Amino acid sequence: MRPSLLGIVNTDWPALFAAIGLPMILVIAALYPHVFPVAGSQWALLLEVGLPLALACAGLLMWRCLRVLALFRSGVPSTGRITQIQLAKDRGRIDFSYELNGSSHRSWQPVHQTRQVLALETGQAVQVLAHPxxxxxxxxxxxxxxxGDA
Structure with missing residues (x-):
């Protein structure tokens, strides 16, 4: 079963950051000239500052979502083990190890704190999807x- 885009954004901290940042940047860039009058056109600020930042957020969001979807489509399933969980405020990092093609590997994943993240413990076995x-x-x-999902 593939994850939904909303599920990816809710779990993956960089994707969530980009999804929140994208509309915020556009709104701030559009409203800034009305709140703080500046010389020149309000569209100049939107195009020179807001648009590149919004495009960067859109690119980050797309990259993170496509990365997860690609691993669900063609990743090699493996059983892994959580080696460390670091949480701060609403985000964190989970380090894990797994075996692929007879070799041990380590990786980590940036996460947004969800019920699933908070339920994990160091040493716990988890299902991993690894790039082949x-x-x-x-x-x-x-x-x-x-x-409850498969």
């Missing part, structure tokens, strides 16, 4: 499914 040709590129599959 790039050692160390992997995600924890379990984090992108709602409880």
């Amino acid at each position: 040709r790039k050692a160390g590129v992997a995600i924890i599959k379990d984090l992108f499914h709602k409880s």
Whole structure:
């Protein structure tokens, strides 16, 4: 079962940051000239500052979502083990190890704190999807499914 885009954004911290940042940047760039009068056109600010930042957020969001979807489509399933969980405020990082083609690998995943993330413990076994040709590129599959999903 593939994750939804909303599920990816809710789990993957960089994707969530980009999804929140994209509309905020556009609104701020559009409203700024009305709140703080500046010389020149309000569209100049939108085009010179807001648009490049919005495009950067859109690119980050697209890259993160496509990365997860590609691993769900062609990633090699493996059983992994959580080696470390670091949480701060609403985000964090989960380090994990797994085996692929007879070799041990380590990877990590930036996460937004969700119920699934908070339920994880160091040493816990997890299902991993690993890139078949790039050692160390992997995600924890379990984090992108709602409880009870396969």
